[in-house]
Amino acid sequence: MREFILFIDTETTGKPLDWDAPYSDATSWPYSVQIAWAVYTKEGQELKGENHYIYEPELEISETSEKIHGITKEFLQEHGKARKQVLSLLAQDLEKYQPLVVGHFMQLDYHMLGVGFHRANLPNPLPQLPTFCTMNASANFFLKQGQRFLRLGELYERLFQEPLQQQHDAAVDVKATAACFFKLMEQGDITPETILRQQEEQRVSRQASSAKNKIQLFIILALFILAVLLIILL
Structure with missing residues (x-):
């Protein structure tokens, strides 16, 4: 397990329309309007925290x-920073601490940050770092019929017997995710072995998604070449 853990959360303008779309597809990927993160030691000591709103x-x-999150465009115009400025700060912490990156619904945060780095014309450091999702870890809990995972508020209340206040504020959700992670470690529900197992599952899933994107690109290119040949022949 890494010496440092970086907990992260994003709030967005909407939901992705196509999870397999390339990050350059502006119609498929929404925008991040708030990004918060906190760095902890693996023993649970908080070293620093960041919370930023983004306006473009x-x-x-x-x-x-x-x-859901109560963030308006007018609020962002007054309080938001440039995307590149915020993501540069995040990239510095990812480079400095080389952490395990943890989120609740990490799949969304992973892609939204990837989209953000792409739009800011910055290198994306996330593929070189291990990640872990506390939402996926909650699949081992007793769930309601038809429920696959616990939402962050549900997991927090299950673990601490009190409701999570001010949900969907990224800074609050980061603190709650950290609290849940260390509580699950204390209970033995998260171990170095479960972290490694989840990372392998994520690696396989991302490879499959990448292969699908390459096939789609090949088909588009082949159709384009075929269309050009037909025009020439006719």
Whole structure:
């Protein structure tokens, strides 16, 4: 297990429309409007925390997302920073600490950060770092019929017997994710072995997604070449 753990959470303008779309596809990927992270030692000591709002003129927040996190475009115009500025700070911490990166619904955070790095024209350091998802870890809990995972608030309340206040504020969710992670470690539900097992599952899933994208690109290229040949022949 790494010496440091970086817990992260993002709030966005909406949901991804196509999880397999390349990061350059602006119609498929929403925008991050808040990114928060905190660095801990593996023993649970917090070393630092960051919380930033992001404003870019092109973003539009869906009505559903605004109701969830309460962030408006007007608020971002006043309090937001440039995407590149925020992600440069995150990249510095990822480079400095070389941490295990943990989120609740890490799949979403992983891709939203990847999209952000792409849009900011910055190298994406995440593929070189191990990740872990506390939401996936909650699959081992007793769940309601038809439920696959616990939401962060549900997991927090299950572990600490009190409701999580101010959910969907990325800074609050980061603290809650850290608390849940270390509590699950204390209980033996998260071990170095379960972390490694989940990382292998994520690696296989991302390789499959990458292969699918390459096949789609090959098909598009082949159709384009075929169309050009037909035009020439006709």
